[in-house]
Amino acid sequence: MEYSEVNRLSRLTAILVRFQTKRIITATELSEKFQVSKRTIYRDVKALEKAGVPILTEEGKGYSLMEGYRIPPVMFTEKQVNALILAEQLVLKSKDTSFVQDYAEAIDKIKSILRYTIQDKANLLADRTQYDEALNQERNSSNLSDLQNALTNYKLVKIRYVNKEGSTTDRIIEPFAVLSAENWYLIAWCRLRKEFRFFRPDRIQKMEVLSENFDPHKLTLQEYFDKYQSAP
The missing domain is CATH 1.10.10.10 (Winged helix-like DNA-binding domain superfamily/Winged helix DNA-binding domain)
Structure with missing residues (x-):
């Protein structure tokens, strides 16, 4: 925006x-x-x-x-x-x-x-939202609103995702947090990889918010960074 x-x-x-x-x-x-x-x-x-x-x-x-x-x-x-x-x-x-x-x-x-x-x-x-200003960044996804809604309602999301190497996988994820650096990122628990992962909404080719709920993750965004020390 x-x-x-x-x-x-x-x-x-x-x-x-x-x-x-x-x-x-x-x-x-x-x-x-x-x-x-x-x-x-x-x-x-x-x-x-x-x-x-x-x-x-x-x-x-x-x-x-x-x-x-x-x-x-x-x-x-x-x-x-x-x-x-x-x-x-x-x-x-x-x-x-x-x-x-x-x-x-x-x-x-x-x-x-x-x-x-x-x-x-x-x-x-x-x-669960963090924004860091970046100049000249492009916004070319249309999934952020539905991902926010899934995050706050603890709904599982099924996605078809293309990683930076170009590989495509189908995954079930549990949205946890939204942040922005050079682009928007979603932090979510990936049931395929069985760990928290960063996802770029603009790399999601197909998405479906499922009716099934997941158990909320009992940690804050800062506690997540302190524990996992991950970076996009």
Whole structure:
């Protein structure tokens, strides 16, 4: 995810929270708050409306939320929350401390209205996700969201995987953690090799999240590194 995309995501989140705490908001106020043009704010409001947020336009006054509307737990699916957690990891690497603080506060407010089961899963994913900035890296996989979901729900995943030598194998894995260095990596227990392995999502040719659960691994990400001292 590019920085501009993360920046917009954080702004949309903060605008939504601001709508919850103030009855009338003007485009001018929002543009000054987030240091963007009013045209950008108009596009953000349209995006929120398309996402199902009932925003009312009061002529000559500004925007408001439909009376009685609150963000319901069902508004954010589990995968959407997982995406926010990943974005949070990118934001935490920002050198702008105010930006980090604003986004962290917005994420906390979102977590506060989630169902407890999704809260627990979001916190688990946050603890099991690590991001290290790398310039000019390409993102060419489409499996990360499903892998996150399998991780937080302890679901086995069947994959057809091509390693760096070009060999293809079919494996059953137990997703454990997600991190990024020069690319995204999944740490998972491989039932074929009977050990923890690093997998690159862009090397997964075929994937199926199975209905069968696995027993959670009773260690944190830091404990994993301390114990196995592995590197991608």
